[in-house]
Amino acid sequence: MDKIAFPYRSGSHLVLLHVIAESGSWEKYGLQVEYDRKIGSVESQKAVASGDIEFIGGNHVSTYGLRARGIDWVYLGQTVNQVNHQLVVRADSGIHGIADLRGKKIGTRGSHPTLNNWLYLKQKGLDLDRDDYEFVSQSVFIEGTMDEVETGPRPPALWQWVKDGTVDAAFMGTPSSLFAQAAGLKVIDVEPLPMIQFTSLSTSLKFTQKHPDIVDRFLKGVIEGIHFFKTRPVETAKIIQKRITRGGGMTIEQATQTQQNLARTLEPKLYPKMAAIANVYEEALRQDKEARKVNPMELWDLHHIRRLDDSGFIDQLYGTGKAPHHGHAHVHAHGDAPAKAGAAGKAAAASGIDHTDCDEECAATH
Numbered sequence: 001m002d003k004i005a006f007p008y009r010s011g012s013h014l015v016l017l018h019v020i021a022e023s024g025s026w027e028k029y030g031l032q033v034e035y036d037r038k039i040g041s042v043e044s045q046k047a048v049a050s051g052d053i054e055f056i057g058g059n060h061v062s063t064y065g066l067r068a069r070g071i072d073w074v075y076l077g078q079t080v081n082q083v084n085h086q087l088v089v090r091a092d093s094g095i096h097g098i099a100d101l102r103g104k105k106i107g108t109r110g111s112h113p114t115l116n117n118w119l120y121l122k123q124k125g126l127d128l129d130r131d132d133y134e135f136v137s138q139s140v141f142i143e144g145t146m147d148e149v150e151t152g153p154r155p156p157a158l159w160q161w162v163k164d165g166t167v168d169a170a171f172m173g174t175p176s177s178l179f180a181q182a183a184g185l186k187v188i189d190v191e192p193l194p195m196i197q198f199t200s201l202s203t204s205l206k207f208t209q210k211h212p213d214i215v216d217r218f219l220k221g222v223i224e225g226i227h228f229f230k231t232r233p234v235e236t237a238k239i240i241q242k243r244i245t246r247g248g249g250m251t252i253e254q255a256t257q258t259q260q261n262l263a264r265t266l267e268p269k270l271y272p273k274m275a276a277i278a279n280v281y282e283e284a285l286r287q288d289k290e291a292r293k294v295n296p297m298e299l300w301d302l303h304h305i306r307r308l309d310d311s312g313f314i315d316q317l318y319g320t321g322k323a324p325h326h327g328h329a330h331v332h333a334h335g336d337a338p339a340k341a342g343a344a345g346k347a348a349a350a351s352g353i354d355h356t357d358c359d360e361e362c363a364a365t366h
Helices: 013-021 041-050 063-068 113-125 159-162 176-182 205-210 213-230 233-243 250-263 274-287 291-292 304-311 314-319 343-351
Strands: 002-005 031-033 074-082 084-087 105-108 133-139 169-172 184-190 193-204
Touching: 002 113, 002 213, 013 169, 013 193, 013 213, 013 233, 031 213, 063 074, 063 159, 074 159, 074 304, 084 159, 084 176, 084 193, 084 213, 105 113, 105 159, 105 233, 105 304, 113 133, 113 169, 113 193, 133 233, 159 176, 159 213, 169 176, 169 184, 169 274, 193 205, 193 213, 193 274, 213 233, 213 250, 233 250, 250 314, 274 291, 304 314
Parallel strands: 002 031, 105 133, 105 169
Antiparallel strands: 074 193, 084 169, 084 184
């Protein structure tokens, strides 16, 4: 067994990583992967550069500016290409859609999720730089980084801020939007945002050149783990329930819904989408002007997954000649959300589980 490290940037990634590990997909390819460890943005950049860790499952925004300064970072593949979110408001707020957010206070938490909200609203015609609305953030960041300062107890869920009137609205995904609806708040479906988020497969170019065999085996393990996640839902839900235990754990109903929501968006072939790259690059420009010196495709090395794809490895897993459809995956399930969010919602609320919208340089729970 080759031992490698693959720490995560946000606890939300563990929903997938536990399943990949417990499915035996990495072990099948001779890898013992240390993945159940959180790491900061700056720390991960240094550790990848020094070779102290082999892979990292995040850092989506800061890397473009760092590339302009000579960082040897490379993305090998992408597990999720969009943010599925809903707009949560009070029932009597008079807010019926995005346009009604003009002049309102919007709650945020985490660096990347806040940038996602900024970009989404800008694309919908509301500009923070024109004071069209106000962000109220639960986060404080270490100066010059996207790492969040840990300041005492975990703040309340964003939907609780909406309910008590601290803010007028907040964007969030499931299960948080289900908890919000069960608490009497109004949940408005909005379009997904194409975005590089959740678990990205990153390392240094130096490592890929020195250890191409490990890279290929690592990617095969991830691809087979995603196949397990998508095609064996009952076993996957049991793994999620067993391994996501913070704050008291999950019910099997919550674990099942978590599996269903994430399975819809996982990329079976790990290809990023151009709209997702374009959007994350816009956020990189917002965060660091040096990113303008970089073509966003400079950081993406897809020849490893292309070779696996051309070999038929992925198609053979699914047995159809083509991987299953994984396009628009927005879930319209709010009609029966209060019933579903009963026991399941209470368990997840107690556990403080991060949802998949909270990724990369974000240590947030919504």
